[in-house]
Amino acid sequence: MSSRFLPSLVAAAALQALWLAGSALAAEPVAGLVVSQLGPTSPGFKMDVNRSETGAPEATAIGARPIEKRPTAASSAEWRGSASHPSSERDAEEKAAGKKRDDDKKTAEARPAKAGVAKADADASSAMDVLREKLAARLGAKPSADGKYAMQVSNRGESGENVITSVRPSAAAVAAARKPRRPASAVAGSANLDIAANAGTSLLPTHWDYEGDEGPDAWGRMRPEFSKCATGQRQSPIDIRGGIAVDLEPIKFDYRPSAFSVIDNGHTVQVNVEPGNSITITGRRYELVQFHFHRPSEERVNGRQYDMVAHLVHKDVDGRIAVVAVLLDRGSAQSIVQTVWNNLPLEKGDEVRAGSRIDLSQLLPDDKRYYTYMGSLTTPPCSEGVLWMVMKQPVPISMDQVAIFSRLYPMNARPIQQADGRLIKESN
Numbered sequence: 001m002s003s004r005f006l007p008s009l010v011a012a013a014a015l016q017a018l019w020l021a022g023s024a025l026a027a028e029p030v031a032g033l034v035v036s037q038l039g040p041t042s043p044g045f046k047m048d049v050n051r052s053e054t055g056a057p058e059a060t061a062i063g064a065r066p067i068e069k070r071p072t073a074a075s076s077a078e079w080r081g082s083a084s085h086p087s088s089e090r091d092a093e094e095k096a097a098g099k100k101r102d103d104d105k106k107t108a109e110a111r112p113a114k115a116g117v118a119k120a121d122a123d124a125s126s127a128m129d130v131l132r133e134k135l136a137a138r139l140g141a142k143p144s145a146d147g148k149y150a151m152q153v154s155n156r157g158e159s160g161e162n163v164i165t166s167v168r169p170s171a172a173a174v175a176a177a178r179k180p181r182r183p184a185s186a187v188a189g190s191a192n193l194d195i196a197a198n199a200g201t202s203l204l205p206t207h208w209d210y211e212g213d214e215g216p217d218a219w220g221r222m223r224p225e226f227s228k229c230a231t232g233q234r235q236s237p238i239d240i241r242g243g244i245a246v247d248l249e250p251i252k253f254d255y256r257p258s259a260f261s262v263i264d265n266g267h268t269v270q271v272n273v274e275p276g277n278s279i280t281i282t283g284r285r286y287e288l289v290q291f292h293f294h295r296p297s298e299e300r301v302n303g304r305q306y307d308m309v310a311h312l313v314h315k316d317v318d319g320r321i322a323v324v325a326v327l328l329d330r331g332s333a334q335s336i337v338q339t340v341w342n343n344l345p346l347e348k349g350d351e352v353r354a355g356s357r358i359d360l361s362q363l364l365p366d367d368k369r370y371y372t373y374m375g376s377l378t379t380p381p382c383s384e385g386v387l388w389m390v391m392k393q394p395v396p397i398s399m400d401q402v403a404i405f406s407r408l409y410p411m412n413a414r415p416i417q418q419a420d421g422r423l424i425k426e427s428n
Helices: 003-027 073-080 086-138 171-178 216-222 335-342 399-408
Strands: 045-051 057-066 150-154 163-168 244-246 252-254 258-264 269-273 278-281 284-294 308-315 321-330 351-358 370-376 384-391 395-397 425-427
Touching (some): 269 351, 278 321, 284 321, 321 399, 335 351, 335 399
Parallel strands (some): 244 425, 321 395
Antiparallel strands (some): 045 057, 150 163, 252 278, 258 269, 258 351, 269 284, 278 284, 308 321, 370 384, 370 425
């Protein structure tokens, strides 16, 4: 090779070596070389190389600037994804703006949904008001003056428990009842207004009767608590037959003149008596809670049914119930019955406190012998374990007194139940 070409070859070799060194330095740092990179390190980018104070080469890409060769797709994408690229900031702003638009859209869509729920709740409330109004009308209640619902409660039912006897509708409920109502299917999310489905938890009373669809045959299906009315094995009343005549312990009556009140509870005329009256039998004391009437008599004796019967309901400290039944047969007027009729309330559910006192010993027959057996309440919930004592001698009552009760309750006697081999005892 000619010596004149030697310098050119040396210069080319030196230039190639310098290029290779720059590429290696851009790929990774080596001892004594610091690489600072903000953009892609592809061969298409120019890199300044300077000497450091120590004399070592130092590459700085802060001033990296593209030359005529454009970066590759991969390197460009990588760069645009870096935090320092301007498009990353725009992407973040666009993402935030998009999220705000989505949130605004969801809020706008939620407004009609909430309005629909509120309207459905209002419709359901109106439907409940209508149901209460119907029930109140059925019970014979009248709208109250203050426009509010008022539940009348008789403080003692036949079992001695509190019993709701009527519901008074408000003026708003009456007005709602007169307006055209949408079908139940049109009320979105409406509450279940079936009283039977809410048995045991509903504030509304379950209406039962002595005839028709709500008569004794249906009592056991109305509520779980009433199941004994259909499935019980010791139900009352019964036809008292074949009693065993024995020396029964006399009932010790401790009745005295007492304050009282009268209520027409929708099923009978009931008299609530102040504490202090009781009976004692088999060493157990039973406090008189209330007494009420049935027409005709629920009990029968050897197949005979009487004009009426008075049930005197007692309860002991353990909650056991004992009922003394006084049969009422046509004859002369009965003073205690007349005292009760004199204080009859004008409206069902109203309780009239009498200004006089009552002495229930005057309701008892002179002959205190009786029949006794174990039975149940004769009205729902038909609870069993009730000690029955039916006085053998009837007490007279005038036909006029029977007629007064008949105007309120022509018939409120439960049908006779099966004795099912129960032991019946009677006083000699």
